[in-house]
Amino acid sequence: MNNPMNQVNLIALNIQRANIDECKGLIHLHIIKTIELLPELSTNLHEIIFNLESVAVQPHEVYDFESIPDISMFDLESVSVESHEVYNFGSMPDIHALILDFMDAETSTKQEKQRLNSIPKGKPKSGRTWKMNKGRFSAISRPKSIKLSYEDRIKMKTDLNETRTREKQMWDVVNEKRDKLKQRQKENKERRLINERKGEVVQVIKNPTKIKRMKKKQLRSIQKRDLDKLKNKKSN
DSSP: OOOHHHHHHHHHHHHHTTOHHHHHHHHHHHHHHHHHHHHHHHHHHHHHHHHHHHHHHOTTSOOOGGGSOOGGGSOSTTSOSTTSOOOOOTTSOOHHHHHHHHHHHHHHHHHHHHHHHTSOOOOOTTOOTTOOOOOOTTTSOOOOOOOOOHHHHHHHHHHHHHHHHHHHHHHHHHHHHHHHHHHHHHHHHHHHHHHHHHTOOOOOOOOHHHHHHSOHHHHHHOOOOOHHHHHHHHHO
């Protein structure tokens, strides 16, 4: 003997589990059984009302409430389902279809928003076309730093020191070559100047009036030399 409330709870539980087909069958069975029991329930209700009226008319009599039939005594499973017409539940809305329609509508609205946001905007009012649209700081994707172990950090530090020492050695070699080149160029310049001085033809101007009569271009070519040094070099 099953309680009707238990069947209602079972239907609610199946609805929560989204067993739509099983729920339809249980609702169909429950409706048919209740329809079959309606005449019997109506006769029992008439008897209950009559007994209550007799109690109201004869208040001094002790009434036996155990004679009232209990609704839970009726066996709902004993009713045959095949002898009655099957109700058409095709008009009832499908919950799965409704959920899918709602999800499709939500995705379509999201796609529409993305499409509107992706439309290129026109020239800004400020005229600074190189400026980009600002986004939220939380939306900016940043690479997460990888946490290294102690051994890896020590190894990285030693490798860095080795590369720095190698780089310093290479720069020392380059600077040494550069200094040697500068020194050699300086020595060559001094040697060239000495050789030029040795091979110069010197003409002593004893009359100063010649210098006064010279033009500017000729005066530029005149240079002074120390004759004592030249005499000493020639004597040596």
